[in-house]
Amino acid sequence: MSLEDRVRTEVLGMLRPKHGGDVWGRLEVKDFSSNVNPLGPPERLNEYIVEAARDMINYPDDRCKELKEAISQRYGLPAANIVVGAGSAELIRLFPEVFVRPGDKVIMPRPTFSEYGFACQLMGAKFMDVPLPEDDGFYPEISTLIDAMSPGTKAIYVCNPNNPTARMLTRKEVMEVVKEAARRDIMVFLDETLLELSERERDVTCVGEVAANDNMFIIRSFTKSFAMPGLRVGYGFGSKDVVRYMDAARLSWNLGTIEQRVATKLMINEQEHVRSAVRLLLDEKQRMRDGISHILKRRIPLPDSYFFFHPLRSLGVTSPKFKDMMLNHNVLVRDCSSFGPPGQSYSRFCVKTRESDDEFLEAMKATVEELHSGR
Numbered sequence: 001m002s003l004e005d006r007v008r009t010e011v012l013g014m015l016r017p018k019h020g021g022d023v024w025g026r027l028e029v030k031d032f033s034s035n036v037n038p039l040g041p042p043e044r045l046n047e048y049i050v051e052a053a054r055d056m057i058n059y060p061d062d063r064c065k066e067l068k069e070a071i072s073q074r075y076g077l078p079a080a081n082i083v084v085g086a087g088s089a090e091l092i093r094l095f096p097e098v099f100v101r102p103g104d105k106v107i108m109p110r111p112t113f114s115e116y117g118f119a120c121q122l123m124g125a126k127f128m129d130v131p132l133p134e135d136d137g138f139y140p141e142i143s144t145l146i147d148a149m150s151p152g153t154k155a156i157y158v159c160n161p162n163n164p165t166a167r168m169l170t171r172k173e174v175m176e177v178v179k180e181a182a183r184r185d186i187m188v189f190l191d192e193t194l195l196e197l198s199e200r201e202r203d204v205t206c207v208g209e210v211a212a213n214d215n216m217f218i219i220r221s222f223t224k225s226f227a228m229p230g231l232r233v234g235y236g237f238g239s240k241d242v243v244r245y246m247d248a249a250r251l252s253w254n255l256g257t258i259e260q261r262v263a264t265k266l267m268i269n270e271q272e273h274v275r276s277a278v279r280l281l282l283d284e285k286q287r288m289r290d291g292i293s294h295i296l297k298r299r300i301p302l303p304d305s306y307f308f309f310h311p312l313r314s315l316g317v318t319s320p321k322f323k324d325m326m327l328n329h330n331v332l333v334r335d336c337s338s339f340g341p342p343g344q345s346y347s348r349f350c351v352k353t354r355e356s357d358d359e360f361l362e363a364m365k366a367t368v369e370e371l372h373s374g375r
């Protein structure tokens with residue numbers, strides 16, 4: 001028997017999901033490819049890390065009690081509704097491990113964040129892809145999502161706002177999906193990690209709905225709000241029953257002591273840092289839109305989130321080529337080809353601080369000029 005015969009069918013031919021943020025070792029490059037807090041981490045992050053690192057001799061608290069209490073305080077939900085993970089990525093993996101059996105159908109609006117598909121593929125799910133309508137600026141039609149629900153469907157994925165399209169549904173729209181899914185025994189996986197830095201967060205979040213709806217699970221993360229992808233801390237909300245099963249199946253000691261203690265401090269002490277970023281992004285998003293519109297000599301639409309999913313067809317350039325050209329000006333944008341069609345014709349880049357955004361606009365202006373002059 002060859003090794004291939006012994007490997008699970010789902011794993012054969014599996015490819016690692018692609019992500020932005022590949023700036024390692026290139027300090028001169030400004031990273032616009034990953035959507036994190038433009039202010040960077042709070043000033044006291046290092047202090048928190050050093051303090052937490054004093055106690056490495058003991059195993060971490062497997063229940064993550066203090067961190068869950070801090071999250072509970074911030075969101076006004078009992079700790080029994082909260083599960084924590086090594087990044088929300090761990091919870092993305094855990095969800096199908098708990099709920100998806102081989103052959104179950106999962107509804108996947110596309111393009112969207114690749115980790116959902118990766119985790120579902122591993123569990124042997126069948127994909128029901130729902131292409132997001134490009135002509136309508138990628139706003140999902142709620143009726144289309146509901147129409148995709150058919151016998152054998154186990155889960156539907158909703159990323160709000162969606163990565164990479166930057167489109168946001170209202171709470172009413174998301175709950176319409178949740179209610180209809182409940183009638184058909186379908187789980188809703190809702191990713192709110194990109195909502196935390198939005199000025200509409202309070203109006204749009206569905207966290208307050210989880211206790212009463214046991215067919216939904218919501219993820220959040222420290223990565224974006226506190227600009228710390230290097231420390232892996234995410235969390236999720238569900239009904240007590242949903243959380244009980246998720247918690248039963250998760251990896252033991254999934255969060256190290258440093259992660260737990262630092263995240264607890266951030267949740268309690270550093271909310272103002274997140275609020276400052278929200279205010280900054282709101283202004284900068286408009287300025288960036290105006291700047292890009294000026295360069296392209298046409299008005300471009302404002303994204304619902306703090307990153308742009310920008311069409312490249314009129315510039316006659318592909319996503320990887322645009323990335324390379326921008327890199328020549330020390331700006332990293334996200335090559336969107338890995339999101340599948342029509343990602344090849346789009347670039348994703350985030351909004352940062354005024355100074356960085358000016359550098360971005362300079363790089364974009366130079367790149368567009370090069371494209372126009374055929375260089």
Ligand SMILES: Cc1ncc(COP(=O)(O)O)c(C=O)c1O
Pocket residue numbers: 019086087088089090113159163191193194220221222223229233234
């Ligand atoms: C939409 C979305 N959800 C979840 C994640 C995972 O983030 P983390 O594991 O750092 O919490 C990402 C990371 O890029 C993302 O873009």
